[in-house]
Amino acid sequence: MSVASRHVMATGVVIGALAFTLIALLIPVQKFGGSAVAAAPAATGDDDGAGTLSTAFGPLTPQDRDFVRKVRLAGLWELPAGRQAQQRGKRPMVRTAGEHLIEGHTELDRRVMEVGQALGIELPNRPSAQQQGWLDQLDAAQGPQYEQLFAQLLRRAHGKVFALVAQIRAQTRNSMVRALATDANTTVLDHITVLEATGLVDFDGLADAPPSPSAPLPRPTK
Structure with a gap:
């Protein structure tokens, strides 16, 4: 050669x-x-398997995506609950709380749809099984029991979301997720305030399992 x-x-x-x-x-x-x-290695916790992705708005972590989906899920059951409270509530403050839920989650749902589209996040279109169970409880409740159950279920759910919003707001490096968390923080705090203003929230029971329709409920404060 x-x-x-x-x-x-x-x-x-x-x-x-x-x-x-x-x-x-x-x-x-x-x-x-x-x-x-x-492709990043799978992370622990609420991980959809896609890892941390690069976007024009900053890194998008599995926790960021999980938060965006949970904001969407919140609206899928709290909007119907708010409409129901306006229709079935006897106390003016219960109807007011329902009005705030409708207004807050209508706007927040619009924002989360924009964020989901911009970041390529697939969003749910129906409540989770647990959330549907809460709506079923509200449907079955009658009279004063309905208003007490409404205040307790919604206040307990908002309390848990409030902690998550603060964590994401402090940790995310994605500007769109951060802006959504800021909006969610304002909305959730407003809803907590109006729910507490009904005088029907049992603060001692917030850390326990949500009440069932058959469970005795606390007397409303005057």
Whole structure:
């Protein structure tokens, strides 16, 4: 074999090795929002398996996506609960709380749909099984029991969400998620305030399981 032939062969081997290396590097890369990002290892906690993604608004973690979906889920049951409170509530403050739920979650739902679309997050379109169970409890409750159950269920749910909103607001590096958390913080605090103003919230029972329709409920404060 001539020197020229050996040189051509060696060059071909080098080019082939470089091509193989390039392919190997590209395999773990996935597309998101028009930019390529390396697939991150699965994280613990509320992880959808997609890892941390690069977006035009900053890194998007599994926890960020989980928060956005939970904001959407909140509206899917609290909006119907608010409408029901306006229709069935006897006390003016219960109807007022229902009005705040409708107004707050209508706007928050609009915002979360924008965020979901911008960040490529698939959002739920129906309440979770637990949330549907709460709505079923409200449907079955009658008279004064309905108003007490409404105040207790909604106040307990908002208290849990409030802690999550604060955590995401403090930790997220995604500007769209941060803005959504800021809006959610304002909305949730408003709802907590009007629910407490009904005088029907049993604060000692907030840490316990939510009351069932058959369970005795506390007397409303005057």
